[in-house]
Amino acid sequence: MAVQMARGEMAKFDPKAWINLEKARVLLLDDHAEGGQILAQIVMGFGVKRITRSTAVAEAQEFVQASEFHIIMVNANLRESPAFEFIDWLRRAGLQPNSFTPVILITGHTQRAQVERARDCGANIVLAKPVSPQSLLERIIWIAREKRPFVNCDTYMGPDRRFHDTGPPAGMVGRRHNDPPESAVSEADVQAPEQPAEEFKGGEAA
Amino acid sequence: MTAATFIAWENRLSKMVREPGGVRMGQALEQAETNLDTIQEQCLEAMDAQIEEMEKLCAEGGRQPPEDTKNQLYDLGNDVLAVAGAFDLKELGQASFSLCELVDRLRSRGKWNQAAVEVHLSAFRLLRQPDPETDRSSVILGLKGLTDRVASIAE
Numbered sequence: 382m383a384v385q386m387a388r389g390e391m392a393k394f395d396p397k398a399w400i401n402l403e404k405a406r407v408l409l410l411d412d413h414a415e416g417g418q419i420l421a422q423i424v425m426g427f428g429v430k431r432i433t434r435s436t437a438v439a440e441a442q443e444f445v446q447a448s449e450f451h452i453i454m455v456n457a458n459l460r461e462s463p464a465f466e467f468i469d470w471l472r473r474a475g476l477q478p479n480s481f482t483p484v485i486l487i488t489g490h491t492q493r494a495q496v497e498r499a500r501d502c503g504a505n506i507v508l509a510k511p512v513s514p515q516s517l518l519e520r521i522i523w524i525a526r527e528k529r530p531f532v533n534c535d536t537y538m539g540p541d542r543r544f545h546d547t548g549p550p551a552g553m554v555g556r557r558h559n560d561p562p563e564s565a566v567s568e569a570d571v572q573a574p575e576q577p578a579e580e581f582k583g584g585e586a587a
Numbered sequence: 588m589t590a591a592t593f594i595a596w597e598n599r600l601s602k603m604v605r606e607p608g609g610v611r612m613g614q615a616l617e618q619a620e621t622n623l624d625t626i627q628e629q630c631l632e633a634m635d636a637q638i639e640e641m642e643k644l645c646a647e648g649g650r651q652p653p654e655d656t657k658n659q660l661y662d663l664g665n666d667v668l669a670v671a672g673a674f675d676l677k678e679l680g681q682a683s684f685s686l687c688e689l690v691d692r693l694r695s696r697g698k699w700n701q702a703a704v705e706v707h708l709s710a711f712r713l714l715r716q717p718d719p720e721t722d723r724s725s726v727i728l729g730l731k732g733l734t735d736r737v738a739s740i741a742e
Contacts, residue, residue, distance in 0.1 A: 383713050388597070394612050395612065396611065396612050396613030396614050396616070396629070397611055397612070397613060398611065398660060399602055399608075399609050399611055400609050400610065400611075400612055400615060401603060401604055401605070401606045401607070401608045401609025401610075402603070402604060402609065402734040403608060403609060404603055404606070405600065405603060405604075412634070413665075413666050413669060414671070415626075415629075415633050415634065415666070416669040417671065418626050418629075418630065418667065419630065419669065419670070419673050420617065421617040422612055422622035422623050422625070422626055423622065423623065424619075425594050425618075425619075425622055426615060426616070426618035426619025426620070426622045426623075427610070427618075427619060427622065428609055428610045428613045428618075443590060450601060451600045451723065452594065452600065457666045458662070475651075478596075478597070478599065481594075481597075483598070483600060485671075487713050489665040489668045489669055489687070490661075490664065490665055490668065490683075490687030490688060490691065492682050492691050492695075493691060493692070493695065497717040508675075509663075509670065509674060510668050510669045510680070511669065511670075511671065511672020511673045511677075512618035512669075512672075512673060513673065514615075514620055514623070515616060515618045517619075519620075521600075521604075524598075524600060524602075525598070525600045525601050525604045525701050526601065527598055527600075527601075528598065530593045530594055530596070531593070531594040531595075531596055532591050532593060533592045533593075533594060534590070534591040534592070534595075535593065541593070550679075569718070582628070583621065586609060587659065
């Protein structure tokens with residue numbers, strides 16, 4: 382089953398704009414040799430020089446405890462241990478700054494029983510296989526613009542899953558400190574505002 | 588209902604990508620494609636071996652394969668999906684997705700349909716070849732329809 386995860390408007394980019402990933406440290410957690418190679422070759426093409434590859438959750442846990450990463454990519458279809466548990470652990474591990482590092486969850490087919498786990502594990506964005514350079518670059522640009530706060534509660538720790546602040550559902554009391562009181566929320570208030578995709582301007586040439 | 592805490596965080600990547608230097612995005616895409624070309628042959632060889640392994644598993648498992656065989660077929664299907672689509676074999680990737688859906692829905696109900704799995708694997712062979720005469724979209728539609736029918740009966 383394909384994972385449908387709400388996401389913002391995908392970043393549009395100017396091919397002439399600059400992007401600098403030379404200093405980025407990327408962790409790839411993928412136990413499929415060819416899948417991991419594909420990801421590694423793509424991100425190297427983007428100029429990433431420091432890639433750490435891991436094929437097991439326990440090993441990846443050691444890496445994030447030892448080094449800082451700027452992007453973490455996780456194959457959702459790990460054979461030996463659930464990828465979602467790694468992300469959930471990462472978010473709650475209290476590692477500064479890695480517990481807040483953007484995570485791209487790479488999904489193939491997702492088991493029906495796992496769809497909710499994929500949505501709720503704390504990843505910033507889901508990228509469905511097959512991965513192409515264009516689709517991955519779009520996600521990286523998107524997470525570079527990521528501003529959603531993290532939400533921490535009993536059942537979830539990760540980026541706010543609401544991409545637009547439309548307030549609590551009609552008739553319910555919100556849990557955000559800045560949510561309006563129940564009586565103030567009407568159907569008209571909960572229409573999501575249209576937000577056009579912001580063009581990524583990129584950096585400057587050296 | 589428990590209270591939720593909202594935590595602001597610094598997006599280190601945001602500053603980094605804008606630092607002077609780096610590459611133009613168009614060049615980044617071109618270089619990534621060039622890099623993929625260097626591993627294409629090796630990845631496709633590995634994928635072909637995985638398809639062979641699936642055929643073997645399916646044949647050996649018969650009409651009532653052990654759970655481990657079903658799980659291996661599912662995992663290998665996901666492996667094929669990852670490689671095929673990355674190297675211009677989009678329909679093969681779609682066929683492997685259909686197989687994974689079929690296997691997942693059948694195994695979750697404790698059911699199996701060897702013939703439907705075999706049809707998918709035969710389609711893998713067909714879609715692996717660059718034959719312009721093959722109506723690839725019809726093959727995919729047929730596989731999806733088969734998966735839906737067989738899985739619906741099992742459910």
